[in-house]
Amino acid sequence: MDFYFYDDIAYSFRNIKKEVDFLEKIFKKYSDVKVKKILDVGCGTGEHAIELVKRGYKVCAIDIDKDAIKYLSSKFRHKNLETKVLDATKIDRLNKKFDAAISLGFVFSYLVNFEKQLEHLVKISKILKKGSIYVLELPTAKGFLIKSTLLDEWEEEKNGIKVKVEYKTRKINWLNFIVESDYILKANSKTFRRKEIFRILSLEEIKAITAATKKFKIIKFIGSFKNVKLENANEIIAILKRV
Numbered sequence: 001m002d003f004y005f006y007d008d009i010a011y012s013f014r015n016i017k018k019e020v021d022f023l024e025k026i027f028k029k030y031s032d033v034k035v036k037k038i039l040d041v042g043c044g045t046g047e048h049a050i051e052l053v054k055r056g057y058k059v060c061a062i063d064i065d066k067d068a069i070k071y072l073s074s075k076f077r078h079k080n081l082e083t084k085v086l087d088a089t090k091i092d093r094l095n096k097k098f099d100a101a102i103s104l105g106f107v108f109s110y111l112v113n114f115e116k117q118l119e120h121l122v123k124i125s126k127i128l129k130k131g132s133i134y135v136l137e138l139p140t141a142k143g144f145l146i147k148s149t150l151l152d153e154w155e156e157e158k159n160g161i162k163v164k165v166e167y168k169t170r171k172i173n174w175l176n177f178i179v180e181s182d183y184i185l186k187a188n189s190k191t192f193r194r195k196e197i198f199r200i201l202s203l204e205e206i207k208a209i210t211a212a213t214k215k216f217k218i219i220k221f222i223g224s225f226k227n228v229k230l231e232n233a234n235e236i237i238a239i240l241k242r243v
C-alpha cells in the first residue's frame, strides 16, 4: 500500500460531511452563481471532492502530486469526477469555467512566496465565473508558529489498520514565517516521511494579496470549520468572491 492509503486513514478523524455542509452553506449564502461545477485545488486523497460528487456536483480535482491523483482515481470513479495532475500556479490550463473553487488543507500556504500566491489567484480568476466563491483553508500563527516543536501526534484505526502520526516542526524562518515541518506516518511496520514547507499569512497579507489581483474581494474570514473566534483559530477559512 502506498502513502496516500495510510494518509487517508490518518485523517479519517475529520468529519468530511460536516465540512461539506459548511461549504454548501457558504455557497448558498455568498455565491451569485448557482453552484454546479466545483474546482478542488490540491485535492489530496479527495475526500471533499468525493462527498461533493455524492451530493450531485460536478467536480474537477487537481493536485501537483501524481500519486495523490492515482490514489483518488483508484478509490472512487464517477462520471462527475474529473481528476488531473496540475500545479495550482498553472491552473488556467484547465481552460474551463467553474461556479466555485475550494482549496482546503493549506494548499495556498504551500505556495510560499507572494509572487506564487498572486500567480495562483490571478490564474484561477480566469477560470472562475464572476460572482463565484473561492474558499481557502489556511494555517494561522497561533496554530503553527507558536506551538513550534511538536505540532501534533495522533493515532487512527480503520478496518483493523492502525496508523501513528508525528507532525513536527523542523525549522521556522521567523523573518518570513515559513514553517518546515516533518510529517512521519507509521503503519504496518512501514514509515513514510514527508517534509512540508508552508508560509503563515496574516489576515492583512491575505487582504493585500487579494486586492493585488483586482479580480477577487474578501467576503469573510471564519475561524476554521468549527467556526471558533478568529483569534483562537488554528486554521482560518477565507471566503473570496470573484468580481
Ligand SMILES: C[S@@+](CC[C@H](N)C(=O)[O-])C[C@H]1O[C@@H](n2cnc3c(N)ncnc32)[C@H](O)[C@@H]1O
Pocket (backbone or CB within 6 Å): 041, 042, 043, 044, 045, 046, 047, 048, 062, 063, 064, 065, 068, 086, 087, 088, 089, 103, 104, 105, 106, 107, 110, 111
Ligand atoms: C494537506 S493536503 C490537503 C488535501 C485536501 N485538500 C484535504 O483537505 O484533505 C495538501 C495538498 O496540496 C497539494 N499541493 C501542494 N502544492 C501544490 C501545488 N502547487 N499545486 C497543486 N497541489 C498542491 C499536495 O500535493 C497535497 O495533496
